[in-house]
Amino acid sequence: MTKMFRCKFLAHGLYIHYDCFRHCHLSIHSPNERNNNYIIPYTGPQDKIDWEKVFEIKNSRVKSMREGDIPPFCKGCHWIEEFDETSDEQYLSDFENYIDMIWLGHSNQCNANCIYCFAYQEILEHRTIKGYDIFPLFKELLDKKIYNLEKNPNAHVSFAMGEPTIMQNFDDIIKTFADGGNKFFALYSNGIHFSKMTEKVLAMPDVEINVVISLDAGSREVFKKVKKVDKFDTVCENIKKYAAAANKPKGLGVKYIIIPDINDTKEEIDRWLDICINKLNVKYLIADIEEHWFVQKHGEVPEYIKDLLRYIRQRCLDANIDFEFYDRALVLHL
Numbered sequence: 001m002t003k004m005f006r007c008k009f010l011a012h013g014l015y016i017h018y019d020c021f022r023h024c025h026l027s028i029h030s031p032n033e034r035n036n037n038y039i040i041p042y043t044g045p046q047d048k049i050d051w052e053k054v055f056e057i058k059n060s061r062v063k064s065m066r067e068g069d070i071p072p073f074c075k076g077c078h079w080i081e082e083f084d085e086t087s088d089e090q091y092l093s094d095f096e097n098y099i100d101m102i103w104l105g106h107s108n109q110c111n112a113n114c115i116y117c118f119a120y121q122e123i124l125e126h127r128t129i130k131g132y133d134i135f136p137l138f139k140e141l142l143d144k145k146i147y148n149l150e151k152n153p154n155a156h157v158s159f160a161m162g163e164p165t166i167m168q169n170f171d172d173i174i175k176t177f178a179d180g181g182n183k184f185f186a187l188y189s190n191g192i193h194f195s196k197m198t199e200k201v202l203a204m205p206d207v208e209i210n211v212v213i214s215l216d217a218g219s220r221e222v223f224k225k226v227k228k229v230d231k232f233d234t235v236c237e238n239i240k241k242y243a244a245a246a247n248k249p250k251g252l253g254v255k256y257i258i259i260p261d262i263n264d265t266k267e268e269i270d271r272w273l274d275i276c277i278n279k280l281n282v283k284y285l286i287a288d289i290e291e292h293w294f295v296q297k298h299g300e301v302p303e304y305i306k307d308l309l310r311y312i313r314q315r316c317l318d319a320n321i322d323f324e325f326y327d328r329a330l331v332l333h334l
């Protein structure tokens with residue numbers, strides 16, 4: 001029986017970066033290979049996109065992965081699925097030419113300086129990457145049905161770099177896709193700026209938005225160490241308003257990224273849990289481990305951090321709160 005491999009994002013994902021298209025925004029286990037997660041250059045509406053080439057590259061990667069030649073930037077990624085040649089499902093739609101997952105990473109504008117930020121290097125080097133006008137690209141994606149809601153009604157738009165709610169035209173981006181029939185959005189926000197559009201979409205019955213705010217602290221002091229801005233109280237107020245607006249259990253998630261030597265104590269986690277559950281009325285919590293540290297340690301996580309992660313999960317179970325481990329914590333199989 002021959003083992004085969006696939007990744008739904010390699011087949012149908014599009015990360016719109018500020019200077020190129022990539023297959024996804026991840027490569028979390030191969031950070032040194034991240035730049036090889038690359039499809040074609042794209043720097044704005046002046047660039048004509050050769051979609052045939054985009055899908056030719058994708059199809060060739062999909063074919064190699066199926067045959068066991070995993071791209072280096074995918075090695076170790078938890079999104080890789082295994083199947084075999086006798087499986088009923090052969091995932092032949094992986095070779096069809098459409099996109100059903102978009103990550104927006106064309107701007108890194110932000111109002112915080114989180115010490116673990118994915119965009120940190122770009123922020124250090126460029127401070128703010130000047131985002132280009134992304135609407136001609138959206139129009140093309142929707143008009144040509146490259147972003148194809150008929151092929152996949154669960155297609156997803158995710159904001160993947162910078163602070164989306166301060167992005168110029170944030171409201172219009174949501175509106176463009178919602179008007180085009182898109183139902184699923186993922187929004188990773190630091191919660192410093194309150195977005196009325198986000199509040200409105202959280203309450204909509206026919207749109208599923210998953211807003212995730214990484215609070216990472218239960219106190220103002222620790223928050224300042226992580227985010228390098230003094231906005232703990234503001235973020236808590238905004239979380240409370242979003243939590244009140246959310247009409248689905250996983251509409252609003254609040255995250256704790258464990259960062260060794262910064263927020264890795266049970267006392268701080270208890271403060272975070274108490275605030276989220278008892279004061280802000282959050283119904284969905286998430287835990288993860290800081291990526292740069294995780295990679296440096298080659299994924300070898302000391303027992304005390306695993307215990308903290310198990311502790312968060314148990315407290316959520318006890319409080320009847322939805323809970324999830326994200327990427328690094330997830331692959332530990334706790």
Ligand code: SF4
Binds near residue numbers: 010027028079080
């Ligand atoms: S396997 Fe992981 S790194 Fe590779 S395309 Fe899929 S999500 Fe991205």
